[in-house]
Amino acid sequence: MAKVKKIIKNIKVDADRCSGCRGCEIACSAFHAEPKYSSVNPARSRVRVITHRLQDIWLPVFAGEYTPTECAGRDIYTIDGKDYDECGFCRAACPSRDMFKEPDSGLPLKCDMCEGEDEPLCVKWCLDGVLVYEEREVWVEEDSEEKKQEELDIGLGSLADKFGLNQLKDAMARMTTKE
Ligand code: SF4
Numbered sequence: 222m223a224k225v226k227k228i229i230k231n232i233k234v235d236a237d238r239c240s241g242c243r244g245c246e247i248a249c250s251a252f253h254a255e256p257k258y259s260s261v262n263p264a265r266s267r268v269r270v271i272t273h274r275l276q277d278i279w280l281p282v283f284a285g286e287y288t289p290t291e292c293a294g295r296d297i298y299t300i301d302g303k304d305y306d307e308c309g310f311c312r313a314a315c316p317s318r319d320m321f322k323e324p325d326s327g328l329p330l331k332c333d334m335c336e337g338e339d340e341p342l343c344v345k346w347c348l349d350g351v352l353v354y355e356e357r358e359v360w361v362e363e364d365s366e367e368k369k370q371e372e373l374d375i376g377l378g379s380l381a382d383k384f385g386l387n388q389l390k391d392a393m394a395r396m397t398t399k400e
């Protein structure tokens with residue numbers, strides 16, 4: 222299979238430096254508002270700061286993939302004497318919690334690395350230097366048709382879970398009959 226060069230985008234998180242100011246949540250939600258910068262609502266942010274004040278925990282976590290089912294088991298991590306609870310590091314939009322769901326529609330949110338920007342907005346506005354943006358080049362196999370189909374299935378599955386199959390079918394029918 223042919224290999225293609227791909228840019229991998231990373232945000233490195235130095236959680237010990239986080240002050241919990243939530244500037245990253247504000248910047249992300251404003252950037253993704255419709256129209257852009259028209260509103261600020263951290264519930265729409267694709268990065269959320271997990272907070273346990275008594276344990277001095279401030280942990281920025283980025284929205285990852287949607288999952289239709291919650292985990293069967295959970296993990297608890299203890300790092301430097303701090304306990305990070307069951308879902309602490311998890312990036313999934315999952316049925317067992319409200320995080321990473323668009324508050325009006327309930328549809329899953331996912332970090333898109335601020336597509337089109339030179340530097341992600343959360344990185345730019347984290348004035349404590351917690352978030353550091355990095356890019357690296359890798360060679361990967363060209364996306365196969367099966368992979369694209371799998372992504373389409375997951376996207377449609379999340380919409381069907383939220384709105385029901387019949388409503389989804391109606392919406393698709395309306396879209397395909399538009400002039
Ligand atoms: S902007 Fe930086 S310091 Fe503020 S909450 Fe986000 S990661 Fe933490």
Ligand code: SF4
Pocket residue numbers: 248249250252266267268283284331332333334335341342343344
């Ligand atoms: S990279 Fe962009 S989309 Fe992702 S969390 Fe940061 S501001 Fe939001």
